[in-house]
Amino acid sequence: MPQRIKMPERHPEERNQDFKQVNTGYTQEQAETEARRCLQCKKPLCVQGCPVEINIPGFIKQIADKNFNKAITVLKEKNNLPAVCGRVCPQENQCEKFCILGKKSEPIAIGNLERFTADWAASNIKDEKNTIKSNGIKIAVVGSGPAGLTCAGDLAKLGYDITVFESLHDSGGVLRYGIPEFRLPCDVLDAEINTLKALGIKFVFNCLIGRTKTIQDLFDEGFKSVFIGAGAGLPSFLNIEGENYNNIYSANEFLSRVNLMSAFKFPDFDTPIHRGKNVVVIGGGNTAMDSARTAKRLGAQSVKLVYRRTQQEMPARLEERKHALEEGIEFIELTAPVKFLADEKGFVKAMECVKMELGAPDASGRRKPVEISGSNFLIDADVVILALGLHPNPVLPSLVKSLETDSHGYLIIDEKFMTKLNGVFAGGDIAGGSTVIEAMGMGKQAAKNMHAFLKEHIHHPPDDSAEG
Ligand SMILES: Cc1cc2nc3c(=O)[nH]c(=O)nc-3n(C[C@H](O)[C@H](O)[C@H](O)COP(=O)(O)OP(=O)(O)OC[C@H]3O[C@@H](n4cnc5c(N)ncnc54)[C@H](O)[C@@H]3O)c2cc1C
Incomplete structure (x- = not known):
C-alpha cells in the first residue's frame, strides 16, 4: 500500500518569523498520487463523517483522472467554502477518521486534496456568470461566519434574494478575526466570499442586529x-486575583487586534498591541495554539502554553499542536494559574500557578484535574493571553427574549433548526456547534428547512428550479 503523501510545510525556524502560510499545499503530481490511493468504496464511510456530505470519492476520482474542473464542481455541490475547509477542518475526527485505509495504514488525505482542488480552481477558473433565476423573496442572514455564509450560499443558489447583516466591518466571522493568516490567509477567504457575492448575495456591515435593527x-x-x-x-475568564492588570488579554481581543485590525503592522496601521518578551497563553484548544504561535511571530523570546491537563487531553487539532511545538512553543502541562502579579504601574509581571494531577473522569469524560496543595510556583510573564473557551454571543438573545436559550446560553432550535420565533432559524456556534464544518452543516440544514418553510407559508411558493 503506497504511503500517504505528506503536506509540504515551511521550516519551523523560518515560518515562526512571519505570517505567511505554514503549509504550502500539494503539487499537481502529489495530489494525483494521493488521489490514486483512494479505494473508491461503494459505500463510502468518509461521507458519513462529513457534516456537509461532500461526495468525497467523487471529487477524489476526478483528481486521479486529472479532471480538476470536474473535481471542483463535485466539491462545490455541497461545500461553499472548500479552500477554508481544506485548511482548517479537523479531518482526523471527521471524514478521515472513517476512511477504510486508516485501518491498515494511513487514511486518504481528504483535507489536503480538498485544499488542492480549491486552490487549483482559484488560479485556473475565471468568475462564472450568475445564471440563477431570482424568485424575489428576501431572506436576512445575521452573521457572516461559516454558518451564515453557508446558509446564504445555499439559499442564493435556490434563487432567494439574500442580505447578510454583519456587526463587524468585514465578513467571515472567526475565519477572519480569529484564525491567523499563517493558517488561513485573508485572500483565500476573500476569494471564497467573492464567489458567494457573485451569486448576488449582499453584505451590510457595521450592523448589529438587535441594536442597529431589530x-x-x-x-x-x-x-x-x-x-x-x-x-x-463571548470569552471566558478565570475570575482570579489580578486578572484585570495591563497586558492580560482575552484571546478574542488579542487575535482580533492582530488579524482583523492588522495590529502586527503597527505603526503603519493604528491598532497597537503590546509585543511581550515573555508571553504566557492559558488553554489547550485551537484558540490557545493560534494565540501562542501569533505571539511568537510578533517577536516574543519565550512563549509558554499553560494547560491544566496533559497534551493528550488538549482539544486543539493534532496538526496545530505539532506545529506549535516545532515553532518553539513550550507546553507546561498539569498547571493552573491562581493569581497574577503586577509591577507598581499595574502591568503584569508574573503568574502564580499550582501543579495539578488527573483524577476521576468529569462530565466531559476527560479526567478531572485536581490541585496538588502546596505546589505553588511563579512563571514570569509580561503578556498573558486567556484562551479558555467561548460562550454563545449573548447580544441578540438578551435583546429578543422570545428567542429563548438553554442554561448555557445556546439558542434553542427544533429539529428543523427553527428558533422559538416563527420563521427565524439558527445554526453554528450560537446553537451548539463548535467547528467550522459543524457550523456549515447546520447552516446547510437550516437553509433546506427555510426553503421548505417558505414554500408552505408564503403566498407565491418559491420555484424549485431556480438554477437556469
Ligand atoms: C481562534 C480560533 C481558532 C479556531 N480554529 C478552528 C479550526 O482550526 N478548525 C475548526 O473547525 N474550528 C475552529 N474554530 C472554531 C470555529 O471557528 C467556529 O466553530 C466557527 O467559526 C463558528 O461559525 P459561526 O458561523 O457559527 O460563527 P462565527 O464564525 O463566530 O461568526 C459569527 C459572526 O456573527 C457576527 N455577529 C454576532 N452577533 C451579531 C449580531 N447581533 N448582528 C450581526 N452580526 C453578528 C459576528 O461578528 C461574526 O462575524 C476556531 C475558533 C477560534 C476562536
Whole structure:
C-alpha cells in the first residue's frame, strides 16, 4: 500500500518569523498520487463523517483522472467554502477518521486534496456568470461566519434574494478575526466570499442586529425569513486575583487586534498591541495554539502554553499542536494559574500557578484535574493571553427574549433548526456547534428547512428550479 503523501510545510525556524502560510499545499503530481490511493468504496464511510456530505470519492476520482474542473464542481455541490475547509477542518475526527485505509495504514488525505482542488480552481477558473433565476423573496442572514455564509450560499443558489447583516466591518466571522493568516490567509477567504457575492448575495456591515435593527425591523422591511449565525464570541475568564492588570488579554481581543485590525503592522496601521518578551497563553484548544504561535511571530523570546491537563487531553487539532511545538512553543502541562502579579504601574509581571494531577473522569469524560496543595510556583510573564473557551454571543438573545436559550446560553432550535420565533432559524456556534464544518452543516440544514418553510407559508411558493 503506497504511503500517504505528506503536506509540504515551511521550516519551523523560518515560518515562526512571519505570517505567511505554514503549509504550502500539494503539487499537481502529489495530489494525483494521493488521489490514486483512494479505494473508491461503494459505500463510502468518509461521507458519513462529513457534516456537509461532500461526495468525497467523487471529487477524489476526478483528481486521479486529472479532471480538476470536474473535481471542483463535485466539491462545490455541497461545500461553499472548500479552500477554508481544506485548511482548517479537523479531518482526523471527521471524514478521515472513517476512511477504510486508516485501518491498515494511513487514511486518504481528504483535507489536503480538498485544499488542492480549491486552490487549483482559484488560479485556473475565471468568475462564472450568475445564471440563477431570482424568485424575489428576501431572506436576512445575521452573521457572516461559516454558518451564515453557508446558509446564504445555499439559499442564493435556490434563487432567494439574500442580505447578510454583519456587526463587524468585514465578513467571515472567526475565519477572519480569529484564525491567523499563517493558517488561513485573508485572500483565500476573500476569494471564497467573492464567489458567494457573485451569486448576488449582499453584505451590510457595521450592523448589529438587535441594536442597529431589530428582527422585527427585518420582517417589516420585507424579509420573509431570518437565519441567525451569530457565533460564540463571548470569552471566558478565570475570575482570579489580578486578572484585570495591563497586558492580560482575552484571546478574542488579542487575535482580533492582530488579524482583523492588522495590529502586527503597527505603526503603519493604528491598532497597537503590546509585543511581550515573555508571553504566557492559558488553554489547550485551537484558540490557545493560534494565540501562542501569533505571539511568537510578533517577536516574543519565550512563549509558554499553560494547560491544566496533559497534551493528550488538549482539544486543539493534532496538526496545530505539532506545529506549535516545532515553532518553539513550550507546553507546561498539569498547571493552573491562581493569581497574577503586577509591577507598581499595574502591568503584569508574573503568574502564580499550582501543579495539578488527573483524577476521576468529569462530565466531559476527560479526567478531572485536581490541585496538588502546596505546589505553588511563579512563571514570569509580561503578556498573558486567556484562551479558555467561548460562550454563545449573548447580544441578540438578551435583546429578543422570545428567542429563548438553554442554561448555557445556546439558542434553542427544533429539529428543523427553527428558533422559538416563527420563521427565524439558527445554526453554528450560537446553537451548539463548535467547528467550522459543524457550523456549515447546520447552516446547510437550516437553509433546506427555510426553503421548505417558505414554500408552505408564503403566498407565491418559491420555484424549485431556480438554477437556469
Ligand atoms: C481562534 C480560533 C481558532 C479556531 N480554529 C478552528 C479550526 O482550526 N478548525 C475548526 O473547525 N474550528 C475552529 N474554530 C472554531 C470555529 O471557528 C467556529 O466553530 C466557527 O467559526 C463558528 O461559525 P459561526 O458561523 O457559527 O460563527 P462565527 O464564525 O463566530 O461568526 C459569527 C459572526 O456573527 C457576527 N455577529 C454576532 N452577533 C451579531 C449580531 N447581533 N448582528 C450581526 N452580526 C453578528 C459576528 O461578528 C461574526 O462575524 C476556531 C475558533 C477560534 C476562536
